[in-house]
Amino acid sequence: MHIPDGILPVPLTAGGYAIAAAATWYSVRRINQKEDPRENVPKAALLTAAFFVASWIHIPVPPASVHLVLNGLLGAILGYFAFPAIIIGLFFQAVMFQHGGLTTLGVNAVIMGAPAIVAHYVFRLRRLGNKESRAKIAILGFLSGSTAVAISVAIFIAVLLTNLPSQLDTVAETAAIYALALAYLPVMTIEGVITSLLVLFIQRVRPAILDGV
């Protein structure tokens, strides 16, 4: 799901950087409005590491090979910290794993960061109603994990399909893009289950971690 260098036209990569910068500014502003902005830094740092390593864990889904994204998990647990965390994770992935690229860092940050914020609001729906039941947390955890991947795949497809170079065999490339998107269907389920299990575990062991967001 990481778009590498040289695939997208320069104006689009610049636009991606602009949107990512605006989103980072807004996220940092929201973080600074908290009573203690430093409070969530430890868990943000740890989840950045998890996000960074996640793209190295490959799940073979023939004919493609896909990897975990974990952006929904970051959104659910970190809230607005997720966006800067994802940018840092993406930077290291681009430099070390060659997943993505430095020119497309902005675009990739939008592809994976924006759905994380959506996941944050999906998971916040648990506060609706009178009681935070475990069933509610399990279901909303699953939904935040899976919808984040779904939105990421949707943005990824839209960006690629609107920027197909003319010299390519567009029919074959379009088919390949849709095949890759289909391969992410099991990832959606897996990430939903991972997010659900993790938030349930945190809620049982240290519910204070989830209170901050």
Added chain:
Amino acid sequence: MTTRNKARLIVGPALLLVLVLMLPTHAYAHGVRIDYRVDMTVEILAAYDTGEPMAGAQVSVYAPDEPSTPWLTGVCDEDGRFDFVPDASKAGTWSVRVRLAGHGDIVHIPIGESSGAAGSSGGYAPLQIVLMAACVIWGSIGTALYFSRRRT
């Protein structure tokens, strides 16, 4: 003359002619001319970092004098392999772009007097990656520990 005799009349000289031609007379001809041509085939092998070949990936080859329009386009086979013979008169850096479902890379191949090597579009050895990843993870844990310390 019967038709059979007529046929024999033609076959006889024809056989003789064939025999004459088969004699190694051309070995004593005057000039010698040897033509040669070295065809350098460039073999592209495209695979994901998992080692899985990029079967069906689209390949665009760019000549040094025309970096914007492809000199040749093609598709990798099921092993992620694609062979092409570059135009030897166009010395310089050829670029080959491989792309499949929004994933891909570009490799630059020097072709000229001192060509004929192997190369790749980059990437680190697994041990390097593990070491670098460990550094990043330790950095994250360190950050977490720093910010979670008790304030005095």
